[in-house]
Amino acid sequence: QAVPRIPFHTNSFQIQYSAPFYEQQDNILYSYYLEGFDKGWSDWTKKAEKDYTNLPAGTYTFHVKARNNLGNESVADKFSFVVLPPWYQTxxxxxxxxxxxxxxxxxxxxRHRKQLLRQQLKHQKEQHHLQYLHQLEIEKSEKEIVKLKNDKLESEIEFKNSELASTAMHLVKKGELLTRIKDELQHLEKAQANEAELHNLKKIIRIISEEEKNNEDWEQFARHFNQVHDNFLILLKERYPGLTAHELKLCAYLRMNLSTKEIAQLVNISVRGVEISRYRLRKKLGIATEVNLYQFFLDLPSLKEKEQAAQGSYS
Incomplete structure (x- = not known):
């Protein structure tokens, strides 16, 4: 038998019952028990109905039994039904x-993920901005350090160039002095009649001539120059082996960025003579007229490195 199913909106109802003792209806007592709702059997009562209101959704079994005036109880009968849940509990x-x-x-x-992403993006932007500022500070510091190093290096080079120029001028002055002394002694030689004195004068003139031919001062200058300018004269001689000593000196003075007038004083020739020497040097080195000689000599070490790198990659 199918169990009745009661909709939730009709969960208030009355259950009626009776006993088959028709001749003694007034003396019949009833006791009931709704399994799933009541805690136990009810007291005996003459009422033949039971009202239930607002029963919760669930499965129930109603038990009922009867007792006559002699105290005889009937077998309990039962009736099962289901109160369906409301629609919002289905x-x-x-x-x-x-x-x-x-x-x-x-x-x-x-939403939380978007907030996290926004926070992460904001944090990343802040980090990138901080890194950018930090990088700018580093680059600024590095540039300042490089500038200080370059300034110091330039100052050292200028100072050493000044020393080299002073040394070169000293060599020129020394040569001029020796030449004047030699000229004076030669005049005295012509006017001297005493054989002993004449012999001494010739000896002194010979010593001065030997000193003029002595290339030791220039070699010392060249060593100092190579130390200051990364073996410039050695590289130049290797690249252009046909250069004369005079041309090497001219190249050294040009590398020191001396003016034509200063070079003329050092080599004891006219300004025009220096210009002619520069022109001949350009032709010998194969340098076009629009190329600055100082810049050419300045780039000579890096040019050598590029050639070596090219040869290494080719091999």
């Missing part, structure tokens, strides 16, 4: 609730 409703809860949870998750 499985479909719970499914909807679950879907809504999942949707809400997903929405909250997405």
């Amino acid at each position: 499985g479909f409703a719970y499914f909807i609730y679950g879907m809504l809860a999942l949707g809400l949870a997903y929405h909250l998750y997405k």
Whole structure:
């Protein structure tokens, strides 16, 4: 037999019952018990009905028994029924609730994730900005350090060039002095009649001539110059082996960025003579007229390195 199913909106109802003792209805007592709701059997009563209101959803079994005036009890009878849950407590409703809860949870998750992403992006932007500022500070510091080093290096080079120029001028002055002394002694030689004195004068003139031919001062200058300018004269001689000593000196003075007038004083020739020497040097080195000689000599070490690198890659 199918169990009756009572909709939730009709969960208030009355159950009526009776006993088959027709001749003794006034003396019949009843006791009932609603399994699933009551805690136990009720007291005996003459009422043949029981009202239930607002029963919760669930499965119930109503038990009832009768007793006559002689104290004889009947066998308990029972009746089962189901109070259906309200629509908002049905499985479909719970499914909807679950879907809504999942949707809400997903929405909250997405919202929280977006907030996290925004915070991460903001943090990343701040970090990038800080890194950019830090990099700028580093680059600024590095540039300042490089500038200080370059300034110091330039100052040292200028100082050493000044020393080299002073040394070169000293050599020139020394040569001029020896030449004047030699000229004076030669005049005295022509006017001297005493053989002993004449012999001494010739000896002194010979010593001065030998000193003029002595190349030791220039070699010392060249060593000092190579130390200051990264073996410039050695590289130049290797690249252009046909250069004369005079041309090497001219190249050294040009590398020191001396003016034509200063070079003329050092080599004891006219300004025009220096210009002619520069022109001949250009032709010998194969340098075009639009190329600055100082810049050419300045780039000579790096040019040598490039050639060596090219040869290494080719091999």
